[in-house]
Amino acid sequence: MKIKNDIISCKTCVYRTLLFGCLDDIEYKMINNARREVLFHKGEKIKSEFEKINSFLYLRRGLVKLYKTDHTGKDHILSINKPGDFINLLCIFTNETYNYSISTLEETLACEVDINVLEHLIKANGDFAISIVHRMGHIAGEIIESRFEQSQQQIKGRIASILLFFADQVYHRKTFELPITRREFGELISMTTENTIRTLSDFNNDGIIATKGKTINILDYDFLWKIKVNG
Amino acid sequence: MKIKNDIISCKTCVYRTLLFGCLDDIEYKMINNARREVLFHKGEKIKSEFEKINSFLYLRRGLVKLYKTDHTGKDHILSINKPGDFINLLCIFTNETYNYSISTLEETLACEVDINVLEHLIKANGDFAISIVHRMGHIAGEIIESRFEQSQQQIKGRIASILLFFADQVYHRKTFELPITRREFGELISMTTENTIRTLSDFNNDGIIATKGKTINILDYDFLWKIKVNG
DNA sequence: CGCGGCTTTGATGTTCATCAAGTAAAGTGG
C-alpha cells in the first residue's frame, strides 16, 4: 500500500459526477480535503472483515474482490468490483464493521474519504442524501438480481455469466486475461475448482471459447448468452 | 385489500421509533397525513415486479414473501418478512420499479406512506436521512449474510435455517404452524418440493422435529442449530 | 362428487463434490 501525494483533483475525475455531482464548491472542497489516494499492488488485502469502517472507498483504477471466509477456511467471493464501483457504500453507515474482506486482483488505485465528512454532507445537503440513497438502492438491486440469477443456474450458466461479466462489464473486449485463478472462479460461482476447470475445458472443446492459460477468447458470444440465460 | 379508515396513530405504534424516532412533531404529522393503513387477506399480491414504486411500506401485523418469477414460470422466494420489517426500503429510492413481487402469507396489516413525503423528509432532516441510510445498510448486510450462509449449506442445513428462522425470528416458539406450503419452502431454499419434503420427513423420523401437516414442533433445538451451522 | 392443488414415497438419472495423481508454472532461498 502506498499513499499518493501527487493526487489528482476530483474535478478531473470522470467518476466524480456519479456521486458528487450535486455538491457545491465548498462542500466539494470538504470532500477533496478529507480524501486521500491509495495505491495497492496486486494481491493486497485492502480491508478485513470485522475491521471498523471509517472511510468511504471507490475505485479509480484496478480490480478487487469482495469475499468472506467460512469456518472451514474456504473463501466465498461475493462480487468483483471495477472502477467506478463504490465498494463499501452499502454497508458504510452501519456504525459497525465490514461484513466482508476486500483484496485487489490487479494493481489498484482507490480514493478513500473520511466517513465523518460524508456523514456531515448527507445531513447538510438533502440532494446529496437522496443521491446516496439512490445509489445504495441500485447496488442492492444488483445483489438481488445476481442472487436470483444464480439460483436458477447450473455450472455452465454460472461460468457463462462470469465470462460475459468480464467481457462486457470489465474489459469491453472478447479477448482478455482472466484476473482470477480457477480456484477463485469456483469461489465466485459456488462450485469446486475441478468442476470449474472441467466446464471451461468443455467450452474450449466445444469451440465456444478459446483458452490458453489465463487468456480467454470468446468465440461464440451469442451462444454464451444462451447458456447464461437458459442454464 | 381494504383501506382502513379507523387508523391507529403512529404515536402508539411500537415500530415508530425504529425509523421515525428522530422526526419532530411537524415532520411526524406529515408522515401521518401521507399515510394509510391497508389490510390484505391471506394470499393477496401486494406489489408486482415491474410496478412503479410510489410508497414506502412496512408491516404492522402479518407475514409476506418477497419473490421473483423466472422465465419458466417458477417462483424464487428471496425472503420472508415479518412485522417491523421495511419490505421495500432497499429499492425504494431508485425512481424505478419493484424488482420483486410481494404477496401475503397471512392476513397482513401494512402502513403505506407516500414516497414523496419520505423523500422530502430525507432532504429536510439530516438525522432522518442518516437513520434511513443506516437501516438500508443493515438490510443489505442481512441479504449478504444469508447468501453467504446458503452458499455453504446443503439441503439439511438450509431446512434447519428456515425452521430456526420461524421459531426464533417470527413465532418465538418451538411449536408453530408453517405459514408456507412445501413448494414455497423449496422455493425459499432453492431446492425441489420433493427433496424438501423428504428432508422434513427425515428430520421427523430422526426425532429432531415432529411434523403433522403444517404444524411443526421442534424437539431437538440444539441439534437443529448444529445442522444449520455444519451443513 | 369430481377437480385441482398439496403432500408423500419410490425409482432412476444427472449434476456435482471428493479423492487421487500427475503436469506445469511461479515463487524462494542458497
Next chain:
DNA sequence: CCACTTTACTTGATGAACATCAAAGCCGCG
C-alpha cells in the same frame, strides 16, 4: 541462476447430493 518448494492447473474415477418422472393418497372447494 539453479534446486527446491509451493501453488496453480488438469484429467480421471467414484460416490453423494439432488432433480426429474411417475404414481397415489389427501383435502378443500365449487
